[in-house]
Amino acid sequence: MIDLYTWTTPNGRKVSIMLEELGVDYAVHAIDIGAGDQQSPEFLALSPNNKIPAIVDNDSGTVLMESGAILLYLADKYGQFMPTERKSYWRAMEWLMWQMGGVGPFLGQVHHFVHFNPGKAPYAEERFTAEAHRLYGVLNTRLAGRDYIVDQYSIADIATWPWISRFEWQQIDLQQYPNVRDWYLRIAERPAVERGYQVPKKVSDVPMP
Template sequence: MIDLYTSTTPNGRKISIALEEMGLPYQVHAINLQNDEQYAPDFLKISPNNKIPAIVDSDNGVSVFESGAILTYLAEKTGQFLPTDTPARIEVLEWLAWQTAGLGPMLGQLNHFLNVADEKLPYAIKRFSDEMIRLLGVLDKQLAKHENVAGDYSIADMAIYPWSSAAYDGAKALIGTSFKNLETWHETMAARPAVQAGMAVPDV
C-alpha cells in the first residue's frame, strides 16, 4: 500500500496518474495548502521541503518526496513505464528532468505573477509567458517525432501532462494558433482511464 500525500495541483496529479497506471493500491491523504498543512511536523518528516507530493510505501517503510524521485521509485518498484535499455531509459529521464526543472517551475512562476501577486508586473508576466510558449513549442516538436513524449508511454508522459494541459488554452490564446502535435497528445492522454482517475485525485 502506498500512502499518497497530495493536493489538487499538477505536481500531485502526476503521482496519482502513475499509481492508477501501475495498478498500485494507494490511500490518499489530502494536504490543504491554503491552511498550511504542508508545514505540519508529521508531514515534514517525510517531505522536508514542505511540498507535495510525498509518499510512504508501507511494504518497506520507504518515504519519498519530490515528484520526479517518486515517479522513478514507483517505476522501478513495479518494473513499468521506465525502460531498462540504457538509451531509452535516458530519454525518459531527460524528459522527466525537463518537466521538473523547466516546465513546472516556469508555469508555476507564471501562475504566481498572473494570479497571486498583488502587483501585476508586466516584465515578469511577459518573461514567463514567453518561456511557457517556448517550452510548449519544444514539446510540440518532440511529439512530432513520437506518439508519446519519449517513445513508449512512460513516466515522462505522466509528469508532463498535468502541467501542459493546464497551460495549453492560455498559451494557444497568446499565440493565436494551436500546437497540433501537443493537442493530439493531450486528447490521447485525456482518453486514458488511469489518467482520468488520477486527475480527479484528491476528491476535495
Template structure:
C-alpha cells in the same frame, strides 16, 4: 501499500496518474496547502521541503523499514523501478530518453509554468515584465514539446513517466496564456492523454479531495503559499 500525501495540484496529479495506471494499492492523505497543513511536524518528517506530493512505501523492495520520499520526479522514478513499468529497466538509452524528459519537466516546465501561474493569477498586482517573461518561456518550452511529438504518440516514444509528469502542467495551457493552435502535436497528445482511463480516474479524485477549488485564492492561503518567512 503506498501512503500518498497529496493535494490537487499538477505535481500531485503526476503520482495519482502513475498509481492508477499501475494499480498499486495506495491510500491518500490529503494535505490542504491552502490551510497550511504542509507545515505540520508529522508531514515535515516525510517532506522536509514542505511541499506535496510525498509518499511512504510501507513495503519497499529492499524489504526494510517503510521508506519515505518527496519530490514528484523522484517519486515517479522510484515507483517505476518498484513496478518495472513506464521506465525501461534494461535499455540504457531508452531509460535515459525517458529520464531526460522527466528532468526537463522538473527543471523547466514546472518552474516556468508555475511562475506563469503565480504572476498571472496569484500575484497581488500585475507585473507586466514578469508576466511576459514567463508566458514567453512557457511558449518556448511547449514549442520544444510540440516538435518532440511531431512523429510520436508519446514524449519518449512509448508511454512513460515523462508523459505523466508533463501532462498535468501542459493541460493548463489556457490559463498559461498560450494558444493551443500554435502546438498542434501537443494538442493531439493532450487528447490522447485525457482519453486514458487511468488519467480520468486520477482527475476524478479532485472532486473527492478538494471540495473548494477556490480555497487557494484567499488572502490567508496566498500568505501561506507565497509569504513564507525563510527564517
C-alpha cells in the same frame, strides 16, 4: 500499501496518475496547501521541503518527497512506465529532468504571476509567458511524428501532462501547438489519467482544448 500525501495540483496529480496506471492499492491523504497543511510538523517529517507530493511505501519503509523521484521509484518498483533499453531509458530520464527543471518551475511562475496576480509584475508576466511558449514549442517539436515523448507512454509523459492540463491558466491556445494538443488528448483518454486527475478530490473535469 502506499500512503500518498497530495493536493489538486500538477505535481500531486503526477503521482496519483502513476498509481492509478499501476493499479496498486494506495491511501490518499489530502494536504490542503491553501490552508497551510504542508507546514505541519507531521508532514514536514515526511517531506522536508514542505511541499506535496510525498509517499510512504509501507512495504519497504521508503519515505519520499519530490515528484520526479517518486515516479522513478514507482517505475523501478513495479517495472513499468520507464523504458529498460539503455538509450531509451536515458532519453526518458532526460525529458523527465526537462519537466522537473523547466516545465514545472516556469509554468508554476506563470500560474503565480499571470493567473493569480495579473497586473502586479508586468516584467515577470512577460518573461514567464515567453518561457511558457518556448517550452510548449520545444514539446511540440519533440512530439512531431511521435505519440509519446519517448517511445511508449512513460513517466516522462506522466510528469509533463498534468502541467499541460493547466493550459487555460497559462493562457495557452493548444491549437497553436497541434502535436502537444494531440498528445494531450491521447493521454486524457486514459481511464487511469481521468481517475488520477480527481485525487484527492474533484475540482473540475479534465480541461479540454
